Amino acid sequence: MGAELLDGKRVAAEIREEVAEEVRQFVQSGGPKPCLTAVLVGEDPASQVYVRNKSRACDKAGIEGRTLRLPASTQQRQLVDTVAGLNADPKVHGILVQLPLPSDGNGGSGFDERAILDTVDPMKDVDAFSPVNVGLLMQGRPRFLPCTPHGIVQLLHRQNISVAGKHVVVVGRSDIVGKPMAMMLAQRDGTCGREVANATVTIAHSRTADLGEICRSADCLIAAVGVPQMIRGDMIRPGAVVIDVGINRVDDKLVGDVAFDEAKEVAGAITPVPGGVGPLTIAMLLHNTLLAARLQNPTD
Ligand code: GUN
Numbered sequence: 001m002g003a004e005l006l007d008g009k010r011v012a013a014e015i016r017e018e019v020a021e022e023v024r025q026f027v028q029s030g031g032p033k034p035c036l037t038a039v040l041v042g043e044d045p046a047s048q049v050y051v052r053n054k055s056r057a058c059d060k061a062g063i064e065g066r067t068l069r070l071p072a073s074t075q076q077r078q079l080v081d082t083v084a085g086l087n088a089d090p091k092v093h094g095i096l097v098q099l100p101l102p103s104d105g106n107g108g109s110g111f112d113e114r115a116i117l118d119t120v121d122p123m124k125d126v127d128a129f130s131p132v133n134v135g136l137l138m139q140g141r142p143r144f145l146p147c148t149p150h151g152i153v154q155l156l157h158r159q160n161i162s163v164a165g166k167h168v169v170v171v172g173r174s175d176i177v178g179k180p181m182a183m184m185l186a187q188r189d190g191t192c193g194r195e196v197a198n199a200t201v202t203i204a205h206s207r208t209a210d211l212g213e214i215c216r217s218a219d220c221l222i223a224a225v226g227v228p229q230m231i232r233g234d235m236i237r238p239g240a241v242v243i244d245v246g247i248n249r250v251d252d253k254l255v256g257d258v259a260f261d262e263a264k265e266v267a268g269a270i271t272p273v274p275g276g277v278g279p280l281t282i283a284m285l286l287h288n289t290l291l292a293a294r295l296q297n298p299t300d
Contacts, residue, residue, distance in 0.1 A: 003242070003267040011158050012151070012279035016061055019286045023062040026294065034293035035064040036094040036126065036285070037086055041079065041111075042072035042102035046249075051098055057282045063289055066092075072102040076111055080119050087121040093293040094126035096285070123295055126288040129175070137183060140191045143295075144288050149181035151280025152222065152243055153196045161241055161269065163199040163220050164189075171215065171231065171257070172224030173205045177245055181222060211235070223257035233262025242270040245277050 027033055036058055040051045051067055058065025068082065079101075086095045097120065101111040122132035128144040136143050145153075156163065168185050172178035184192045185199040204214050206225065215221055215235040223231045224245035236242060246257030256273030264270055271277055 003264045004269040006155060006159055006241075006243075006269050006271045006276060008151070008155055008271055008276040009279045011155050012283040014158070015154060015280070015283040016057065016286060019283070019290055020061040023290055026290065026299065027062070029299045031293060031297050031299050032091070032093075033062065033064050034093050034289050035066065035091055036096065036289040037066040037068060037092045038096045038098055039068045039070065039079075039082060039086075040098045041070045041074055044100070044102070047098045047100075054096070054282055054285060057286060058289070061286045063286060076115070079111065079116055083116065083119040087119070087124065090296070093124060093296055094285075094289040095120050095124045096127055124292055126285060126292055127176075128180070128288070134175075134180070137180060137192075140187055142192060144291065145184065145192060145284070146176060146180045147281045147284040147288065148177050148224075148245060148277060149184050150192070150284045150287075152181065152245070152277060153184055153192060154284070155243070155271070155277070155280055156196045156220075156241075159269070161196075161220075163196055166199055166219035167202065167217055168199040168220045168222065169202045169204055169215055169218035170222045170224065171204045171208075171211070172222075172226070172245070173203055174224065174226075177224040178203060178205070181224065225257050227257060228255050229257070229259040231258040231263065233259060233266050236263055236266045238266050239268035240266075242267040243277065244271050244273050247273060247278060 038051045038054055055065035055067055086092045097116055101113050103110055117129045120130055122130045125133050128146040133144050163185055170178050170182045182201045182203045186201045187197045189197045204211055212235045216237050218240055220241040222243045228248040228250050242258055242263055244256035244258040248255050254274050
C-alpha cells in the first residue's frame, strides 16, 4: 500500500472534543444548553442508525439531542406543522429532517421533500439545506456550512493538505455534497473559515464524457456519486489525494465510491470507508448546532 491513510475518525474525535469544550464555555458564560432536534419519519433502518449516532454524539458534546419520531403514514401538512412548531420553540436551536423521507407505499402521501426543507427556519438549519444558507455560501458569506463538505475541508486542513492553485475534481453534483464542496474549495482564502481554498474545481458526474481522463488530471479527487467502487485505480493520478464520500452497502459490507484496494496503490493519500469522511459529518453537525445556539443567544 503506497497511500497515506487519512484518518477521519481521529480528526472527527478531535473536532468533537473542541466543540464539547466550546459548549462548556458557552453554557458557563450564561448560554443555554444547545439543542438539536432530529425529525425521523418512518422506519428506514439506516436512518434510524444515523439518528441514533447523532443523538449519542450530541450527548457526549454536552448538546441536548432530541429525536422526534413520526410514522411513515404522516401527511405532508402534519410534517410541515411539526417543523413549524420546532421553528417557534426557543429551546430548539438546530433542526434536522432526516433524509430520505419515506416515498409512497407506506400509507403516506409521498412527501414534497423540498417543501419540507424550505420550512426549516434558516437560523436553525444546521444541515445548511435552506435556499438562504445555500445562497449565502454561494455569495462567499456563509452562515452554516453543509456538514459533509465542511468535514472534508477540516480533514484537508488538519492534515496540512493544501488545494490552493491545484486541480480538484468533484465527481457528483448533489445539493448535499458535490455542489457545495466545489463551491467551498473554489472560494477565496478564509471564506469558509479555514485555509482550504483557492482550488481550480471541476464538477464531473454520471454523464461526463471521458470521466477517467478528467479524474486523472486531478491533484485531489473527491468521489461523491453514490455508485459503489466507480472510481478505479487507473482513474487516479499517481500521488493524488483521494477523498471517498460514498457509503454503499454491498453484500452486507460498506464500500465507498472508490475501489479502495486499487486506489491505495496509486494515490498519495486516501480516506478509508468506513472511518474516513463519515465521522466528520456528525462532528460538523455538532459544530453547527453550537453555532445555531450562539446566533440565537448572543452572550456578549
Ligand atoms: N441523510 C443522509 N445524510 C444526511 C444529512 O447530512 N442530513 C440529513 N438531514 N439527512 C441525511
